[in-house]
Amino acid sequence: MKKKISIILFLFSLLSTPLCLLAQSEDLFSSIRQDVKSDESLLPDRMIFTQRFLWGENGLFRITGISPLDTKQREKELKLRRSMLKVHQIIGYLTLAGMVTQGFLGGKLYNNWEEGLYRTHKTVGNLTTLSYFTGAGLSLFSPPPLINKKYKGLNSIKAHKYLASIHFSAMVMTGIFKNRNKKIHKYSAYTAVGSFAAAMLVFKFN
Amino acid sequence: MKIKLSLLALIFCLKFNFAQEIQLKIETEESLIKYKGDHLLHSWEGINNNVNGIAILNPKSNKIEKIAILIYVRDFDSGNPGRDAHSLEVLEALKYPEIRFYSESINVVEDKVNFKGTFNFHGIKIEKELVGNLNRKNDIWKISGNFKIIPTDFGIKLPSFLSVKMENLLDIDYSIVLN
Numbered sequence: 001m002k003k004k005i006s007i008i009l010f011l012f013s014l015l016s017t018p019l020c021l022l023a024q025s026e027d028l029f030s031s032i033r034q035d036v037k038s039d040e041s042l043l044p045d046r047m048i049f050t051q052r053f054l055w056g057e058n059g060l061f062r063i064t065g066i067s068p069l070d071t072k073q074r075e076k077e078l079k080l081r082r083s084m085l086k087v088h089q090i091i092g093y094l095t096l097a098g099m100v101t102q103g104f105l106g107g108k109l110y111n112n113w114e115e116g117l118y119r120t121h122k123t124v125g126n127l128t129t130l131s132y133f134t135g136a137g138l139s140l141f142s143p144p145p146l147i148n149k150k151y152k153g154l155n156s157i158k159a160h161k162y163l164a165s166i167h168f169s170a171m172v173m174t175g176i177f178k179n180r181n182k183k184i185h186k187y188s189a190y191t192a193v194g195s196f197a198a199a200m201l202v203f204k205f206n
Numbered sequence: 207m208k209i210k211l212s213l214l215a216l217i218f219c220l221k222f223n224f225a226q227e228i229q230l231k232i233e234t235e236e237s238l239i240k241y242k243g244d245h246l247l248h249s250w251e252g253i254n255n256n257v258n259g260i261a262i263l264n265p266k267s268n269k270i271e272k273i274a275i276l277i278y279v280r281d282f283d284s285g286n287p288g289r290d291a292h293s294l295e296v297l298e299a300l301k302y303p304e305i306r307f308y309s310e311s312i313n314v315v316e317d318k319v320n321f322k323g324t325f326n327f328h329g330i331k332i333e334k335e336l337v338g339n340l341n342r343k344n345d346i347w348k349i350s351g352n353f354k355i356i357p358t359d360f361g362i363k364l365p366s367f368l369s370v371k372m373e374n375l376l377d378i379d380y381s382i383v384l385n
Binding site: 024028032033036044071082145146150151156157 | 256258259260262272274276278280281283285286287288289290291292294295296298299300301303306308310367
């Protein structure tokens with residue numbers, strides 16, 4: 001009997017020592033956490049109106065139960081956001097390539113109008129417009145980020161957003177005036193290309 | 207003999223709970239942890255000014271026996287809201303909100319302090335040895351230094367810009383004040 005008790009006690013002591021150490025480190029971290037206020041919010045205070053409409057606290061996906069607001073779901077949403085913004089980036093390169101091609105074709109058309117060239121310009125224009133608005137949609141309707149801090153002064157993301165409002169308006173104008181006023185169509189298109197390229201390049205800077 | 211051994215082991219275990227010890231706290235307002243990241247096109251820094259932690263001081267030996275440091279990934283500020291938000295997605299901040307360091311092997315030699323401890327970051331634990339500079343004035347311990355970490359070692363997928371991934375190395379500077 002004595003032997004059994006001593007063996008049990010011995011094993012308990014041996015096993016409990018590392019557990020004690022582990023428990024102690026966990027105790028220390030628990031004690032730290034008690035003194036710290038951590039931000040556990042799931043949604044940022046600020047978000048684009050399109051994101052608020054779909055993903056806000058009372059957004060369409062919340063009230064319909066498609067995407068309930070909880071940690072697990074937000075983890076999935078952030079993964080979806082990353083994928084959507086990655087595709088937004090790739091589509092952005094394709095759109096820029098389409099815009100540059102359009103500039104080249106459009107310039108040629110102004111100097112020498114040809115039926116074939118006009119058709120190509122129109123087809124490339126439609127494809128570029130489609131890819132442009134698909135890319136814009138991926139950004140506008142993506143789930144919101146976890147945080148959206150407000151800073152004074154200019155930074156790359158702010159510049160990207162300002163330039164986005166310029167190229168978005170310019171793209172709309174380019175479409176509206178394509179058959180109404182060639183001059184406005186041309187300058188709107190140039191504004192769109194310039195601001196679109198700049199919106200991509202600003203990320204090079206902080 | 208076995209009873210004696212088991213009692214010794216039990217006392218050894220209980221010693222951890224009942225030993226006389228002094229708790230030092232990290233002065234959050236005076237401490238910081240900074241990372242520097244690099245990409246082909248630019249480099250950037252992020253600072254965490256919300257460093258929390260506790261160190262256990264043995265009053266007899268006057269040595270730090272344990273240290274536990276806790277920071278939150280949300281508290282890093284790089285001055286760019288887009289980048290910070292993106293970092294939280296890359297680091298899966300909802301799943302792994304904390305970065306922890308715990309050490310029970312701390313050696314002080316003159317003005318240098320050597321920590322052998324465990325980083326718990328992005329759900330992965332990695333043992334690491336750090337060497338810091340120690341500046342001690344009465345009850346205030348100031349420890350500063352730097353080290354490097356490899357994000358992919360912690361299972362982090364490197365973000366890319368213009369199809370180029372960021373460099374797989376983060377430079378970490380730290381300055382911690384214990385009181």
